[in-house]
Amino acid sequence: MERIETHAHFGGTQDVYTHRSETLGGDARVGVYLPPQAASGPCPVVYFLSGLTCSEQNVITKAGAQRYAAEHGLILVAPDTSPRGEGVPDDEAYDLGQGAGFYVDATEEPWAARYRMYSYVTQELPTWVDANFPTLPRRAIMGHSMGGHGALVIALKNPGMYRSVSAFAPIVAPTQVPWGHKAFGAYLGSDRETWRSWDACELVATATEQLPLLVDQGTADSFLDAQLQPERLKAACERAAYPLTLRMQPGYDHSYYFIASFIGEHMAFHASHLKGG
Amino acid sequence: MERIETHAHFGGTQDVYTHRSETLGGDARVGVYLPPQAASGPCPVVYFLSGLTCSEQNVITKAGAQRYAAEHGLILVAPDTSPRGEGVPDDEAYDLGQGAGFYVDATEEPWAARYRMYSYVTQELPTWVDANFPTLPRRAIMGHSMGGHGALVIALKNPGMYRSVSAFAPIVAPTQVPWGHKAFGAYLGSDRETWRSWDACELVATATEQLPLLVDQGTADSFLDAQLQPERLKAACERAAYPLTLRMQPGYDHSYYFIASFIGEHMAFHASHLKGG
Numbered sequence: 001m002e003r004i005e006t007h008a009h010f011g012g013t014q015d016v017y018t019h020r021s022e023t024l025g026g027d028a029r030v031g032v033y034l035p036p037q038a039a040s041g042p043c044p045v046v047y048f049l050s051g052l053t054c055s056e057q058n059v060i061t062k063a064g065a066q067r068y069a070a071e072h073g074l075i076l077v078a079p080d081t082s083p084r085g086e087g088v089p090d091d092e093a094y095d096l097g098q099g100a101g102f103y104v105d106a107t108e109e110p111w112a113a114r115y116r117m118y119s120y121v122t123q124e125l126p127t128w129v130d131a132n133f134p135t136l137p138r139r140a141i142m143g144h145s146m147g148g149h150g151a152l153v154i155a156l157k158n159p160g161m162y163r164s165v166s167a168f169a170p171i172v173a174p175t176q177v178p179w180g181h182k183a184f185g186a187y188l189g190s191d192r193e194t195w196r197s198w199d200a201c202e203l204v205a206t207a208t209e210q211l212p213l214l215v216d217q218g219t220a221d222s223f224l225d226a227q228l229q230p231e232r233l234k235a236a237c238e239r240a241a242y243p244l245t246l247r248m249q250p251g252y253d254h255s256y257y258f259i260a261s262f263i264g265e266h267m268a269f270h271a272s273h274l275k276g277g
Numbered sequence: 278m279e280r281i282e283t284h285a286h287f288g289g290t291q292d293v294y295t296h297r298s299e300t301l302g303g304d305a306r307v308g309v310y311l312p313p314q315a316a317s318g319p320c321p322v323v324y325f326l327s328g329l330t331c332s333e334q335n336v337i338t339k340a341g342a343q344r345y346a347a348e349h350g351l352i353l354v355a356p357d358t359s360p361r362g363e364g365v366p367d368d369e370a371y372d373l374g375q376g377a378g379f380y381v382d383a384t385e386e387p388w389a390a391r392y393r394m395y396s397y398v399t400q401e402l403p404t405w406v407d408a409n410f411p412t413l414p415r416r417a418i419m420g421h422s423m424g425g426h427g428a429l430v431i432a433l434k435n436p437g438m439y440r441s442v443s444a445f446a447p448i449v450a451p452t453q454v455p456w457g458h459k460a461f462g463a464y465l466g467s468d469r470e471t472w473r474s475w476d477a478c479e480l481v482a483t484a485t486e487q488l489p490l491l492v493d494q495g496t497a498d499s500f501l502d503a504q505l506q507p508e509r510l511k512a513a514c515e516r517a518a519y520p521l522t523l524r525m526q527p528g529y530d531h532s533y534y535f536i537a538s539f540i541g542e543h544m545a546f547h548a549s550h551l552k553g554g
Contacts, residue, residue: 008538258286
């Protein structure tokens with residue numbers, strides 16, 4: 001692993017690393033914020049999964065999360081959104097290929113060998129984080145848009161791994177919307193039955209564990225009606241008696257201006273569930 | 278004027294405008310944050326001047342200042358760092374021409390016609406702001422690096438215009454360092470005597486008004502020794518008995534990670550001086 005950026009930030013350190021990922025078959029970039037508390041003892045970890053076109057840079061430069069990570073003593077880990085680099089398949093579109101891994105393990109060519117963000121985020125990344133930073137065995141996960149989908153799906157598929165989950169403007173039903181149709185068709189193939197295990201609304205129905213779940217959605221989000229449709233998650237949670245806090249935020253759009261406005265509340269939400277043994 | 282961006286943000290609105298600037302001879306871009314309090318009454322205004330290579334975008338997306346503007350009820354105005362667009366002279370270097378106006382009124386060719394950021398920031402911009410937004414006649418000014426130089430020089434040259442001034446890693450003595458030599462030589466010509474009226478350390482010596490003045494400087498700033506030299510400001514303020522709060526921040530660099538870490542304190546500093554009639 002190599003540390004390619006380091007910045008003092010809110011009394012702690014915002015670093016960016018590249019490390020060799022066996023899962024992704026190449027180097028992966030990760031932002032790691034260590035709060036001041038990490039200098040004197042282990043801290044819980046919050047994972048943030050980013051959206052389409054993003055890398056680790058967007059959230060670490062624009063969300064303002066580190067202020068709250070420092071306040072609550074939380075390590076904040078922000079992986080990239082896909083494999084990158086030489087030999088990694090790509091597509092000209094912004095919503096497929098590099099920057100658009102959708103946090104699945106692809107089964108179709110040419111994606112299957114490298115597009116394995118699900119296994120990376122759930123296995124290799126936390127192992128690497130726990131091996132290299134002063135972590136407590138307490139995790140939360142959150143994300144934005146495609147990364148909100150990733151956070152929800154990953155939390156629901158891995159009972160016991162996270163204590164809480166939250167999302168900003170998540171894609172809650174990828175099997176039902178154009179972004180999901182395109183990405184899942186490419187990465188998972190044409191058999192839509194296989195798609196269901198990567199859809200938060202489907203997974204809620206069969207969840208064996210109920211995690212604290214917070215979702216914020218702006219009402220002025222240009223992707224709201226066509227791609228996001230949070231009412232589908234609301235209905236699925238109601239059917240499954242899965243507790244959901246869904247907040248429609250009047251006038252907010254899909255940008256980091258929206259995320260920054262509420263990330264303090266998300267960090268406080270996670271901090272409250274990450275406290276204690 | 279045209280509003281080219283608008284985002285709900287911390288209960289207020291982050292907008293970006295272009296407006297026709299007579300001073301700059303073309304369209305100018307400005308970021309304007311209106312806090313929630315501006316919906317029900319006029320608010321004081323904080324001007325933020327950005328550094329080399331920046332536009333209005335850097336501070337409005339990375340500094341996290343709006344959270345505090347919303348808390349204190351302050352309008353935050355962030356102009357671009359130079360004229361831009363067709364017909365505007367430029368240079369290949371990052372530290373001359375577009376993105377590097379240095380907040381002076383140029384006297385030399387080819388810069389003199391358009392590079393008039395000093396007159397723009399001190400006259401046309403506040404007139405435009407006051408005409409279009411619910412402002413109180415109370416202003417503060419702050420900036421980063423080249424914009425810290427701009428904030429200091431503008432405050433010192435305009436007694437009565439601002440109630441407080443602050444800077445992150447400012448160029449305090451442009452007549453004494455390479456960035457200033459290059460820019461002032463190009464914009465102001467070879468007669469170094471004329472440069473002195475654009476140098477904060479020179480202006481402090483003859484100041485007729487003492488403003489609350491706060492400067493933060495990171496000790497890990499890679500420009501510290503060659504370009505910034507805050508000890509020159511400290512010495513000039515001591516000689517002039519001009520009150521200065523200069524804080525050396527251990528381990529911080531020149532980036533927005535540094536700015537974001539302390540901008541809450543700068544906004545609170547300005548808010549305390551902008552209160553009351």
